[in-house]
Amino acid sequence: MNLPHQSDLPINLLAACFNNTVATYKFYWFLAIIGRVENGEMTIAKHSLFAEMVAHSWYTVNYFHLSFGKQDKLQRAIEEIKVIEHLTIDAKRDLIFKHLTQSSEKNTTKILQHFDAEVPHRFLSPWFKAGDKVLAYQYSQNLTNNCLYSVYKDYIEINPNWLNYLKQNAGILKDFCYWNLAVYLQTKNPNVPDIPNKLNKVPMRKALGEQRKFWDIVINELGSVDCIYTNSKLTVGHYAVEHFLPYAFVSHDLMWNLIPADPSFNSSKSDKLVPLEKYFRPYFELQQTALQIIQDKAPKHKFLEDYLTIVPDISLFEYDRVFDQLQPMATIAKNNGFEFLLT
Structure with a gap:
């Protein structure tokens, strides 16, 4: 599956974000960004994005019981948050997001904040070497190689050059992300049926x-x-x-x-x-x-x-x-x- 081409943007670097993936956070981080951009946001609080990551993956982990891998920190975060916040496995995505962004539980805040150590800057690794967090922040704020966004202490800011592309192609970008996520999760759940439909659909049972x-x-x-x-x-x-x-x-x-x-x-x-x-x-x-x-x-x-x-x-x-x-x-x-x- 290919992304729509645009001559003035390094689309190949965006597509490369999901190469050599060893955890699910990149997929859900990107889905969270697209969701916020669709809502008209350009400057986006990190905490909101972390909450979106949990909300997006809630059913996949809690209802369908797909494994993200033994070392996956997002899956562990979801399992811990479910207990701390007393949220049900079938809670709606909007409710989960609202609950987490308004939570006064210190442990929940700590769990979500943990993603700040790696996720926001490492996602940009196709544009520049992102191993050094301080340098990665500087490169992003200089929009090095026309990267997707700038990273600051508490928020990210979408590169204006990318904004229209993200808005106009939001559906395709989400499909691209889910497709790569399904391929990744199939390796972690080789014998589990119907993985694509366990990623982005609320479990809706048909009348029998x-x-x-x-x-x-x-x-x-x-x-x-x-x-x-x-x-x-x-x-x-x-x-x-x-x-x-x-x-x-x-x-x-x-x-x-x-x-x-x-x-x-x-x-x-x-x-x-x-x-x-x-x-x-x-x-x-x-x-x-x-x-x-x-x-x-x-x-x-x-x-x-x-x-x-x-x-x-x-x-x-x-x-x-x-x-x-x-x-x-x-x-x-x-x-x-x-x-x-x-x-």
Whole structure:
């Protein structure tokens, strides 16, 4: 992915900001800058940018449990701030930003201020050697090599030569940043699905009305099914459509991961894991029964195609084959911080 060209600007140096990246701070620092510029700001308080970095990455760390790497200071900052500020994992970005910029907690201020030691000047390393902080500040204030911004003690000031470019190409620049971030995070989370959609989207679960119709066919045929978790009888209109593996991990609503469940259990389970040694067999048997009924009653049902994402042919939806697909995913989810439900 290339950035829009402009003859009087060193676009190649801006693109080089994400070369040889060893932490996420560059990505979120740049996203924070673009966001402030879109709001009409040219002189931007560092503290606001640090708060934006946390707010931008909040869902990715806390909800989707992506790893930024063991040594990543932004991830550690988010985890500490969540505890200090008593913020929920699904707090809105604007609320997080407002909360952090107005916080009176000294520890929060200290955590955010920690980024000042490295982030603002090192981001400019493509324009000049930025290892020496004092010299880097001087170079930036002289707009050496037409660098993106000047760095001062408490704020940065966007280079006027770059201002229109940033405003006019904000969407493309953010996409470029997210694309590079996705590539970087894929190396840290090699087996985690759908990383791009876990970076810049608020988790919005779709209504599962169509998937419910699939299970209505099954339950109507059987009269009822037993909840695999509570053994309670489930009938049409009296069950929840539940993600067997957490939605926040798989990030999809494919039918092979959806089963009817007791509504109260579904609420308590939320985005937690359940032990496969206890629940995989009843899950599999329920899915297998559903497939047999749907193939008989509605052989052209569109959701039958969902099963082809884990088996090459529906006739191969077999216990061992499906277990070998789900077990590694559950292990990865556990290793990424998804908790088990106590049952």
